[in-house]
Amino acid sequence: MNEKMVSFREFLQQRLISLTETLNKEMHSSEFLSELVLLLANYQEEGTNLFPVVFITDNQNNLTKYLSAKELVSVGSGPNTRDTYTRAFKHCAPLAEDRLWAVYMIIEDGTIRYGIFRSESSPLAPTVFERLRLLREEGSCIVGLTRLGGNFVEIRTSTGLHQYVNVSGSDEDDYHPGRVIRNFVESVVKEAPEPIKPMLRSFYYRAGMDVMHASHGSLIGILKKGAKIPDILEDGIHLTPSISVCDAIQSITDGREDRDAYMRLVSYSLLIRKLTWMDGITLLDNQGGILAYNCFIKTSA
Incomplete structure (x- = not known):
């Protein structure tokens, strides 16, 4: 047979x-x-x-x-x-x-x-x-x-x-990378000014793909612009002032289209990669700002 x-x-x-x-x-x-x-x-x-x-x-x-x-x-x-x-x-x-x-x-x-x-x-x-x-x-x-x-x-x-x-045979609904990156990008640009939103979207798509392709998992939290970082996450390292990716993009759209302005954005992208590769949670806001890193959830004693 x-x-x-x-x-x-x-x-x-x-x-x-x-x-x-x-x-x-x-x-x-x-x-x-x-x-x-x-x-x-x-x-x-x-x-x-x-x-x-x-x-x-x-x-x-x-x-x-x-x-x-x-x-x-x-x-x-x-x-x-x-x-x-x-x-x-x-x-x-x-x-x-x-x-x-x-x-x-x-x-x-x-x-x-x-x-x-x-x-x-x-x-x-x-x-x-x-x-x-x-x-x-x-x-x-x-x-x-x-x-x-x-x-x-x-x-x-x-x-x-x-x-x-x-190809892995796992349930697609458990983890779909395309859906993960789309949801991340739309969340982090949600309240960005409309004129620069497409550029901010491209920036965070590139940065997000770098993070997703890292050799280990990363945790990212996205807060509403201007919201206080929750007490439960206060253990992290807060950036004061926070880094505004929007301002960097705005400087380019305003006509100051020099090499340093672009290199500033490249540096921010590399920084996001480094922050998310560290232990803990990296915090961004929904205008693309970089707020804090190395945050851990407090547990009761």
Whole structure:
């Protein structure tokens, strides 16, 4: 009796067909997507989890036109086969782990050219994957993959289709990284002035992704602007005065668009990463201000 082996790879390919069938015929196969999902979901180097972003397209111009790619660094090429996708990922992914660089694969005439490209580095600009999320371009041909956190992979096309894949097998409702980051960002910008809210949203999306990709968990509390820090959290280190990210952004929108203003925001982003990596709770307000860190909940003696 011949027993049928159940293959997760084949099952995944079937589920992903709808994402590729509207694209260029060279990208109709979902095999490359399933291969990259499985590589990305558990990607580590030297025991450290890494979170590169990967884009596949049929034309180099798509990267500059739709994703604002700044410069392309060619790494290699090969036939349109599974081995080439695997090699391209392994050669490029370690270089594109910080979202300042991204992996590209261009499929043309049965060949895959691959490498990395530099993305928009401003802390106030949407990340390169956010740009893809906003695209709804019929006739365009880009597929992007990003590892959100844990074993969750998000797949997006430039026509607006998307799919989340949870490779771990855990209940999606227990922890969905995409939902976590969206809720965090909307909470921390809730009362920000409307003119600068989109920029503050981009700033905290970038910072939030850095925090979520850390090697350990972080606790962040968000208070209403001007609210007193609760007594139960008074054990922490309070910043007096607090750091206003809004003021830093405002200085740029007011026309003082110099290098130091941007470096100030980059420094704030790095500071948030360091604060949240410490023990205890980091406190922000709902205008994006940085209030306190290393806070612990008091317990009765």
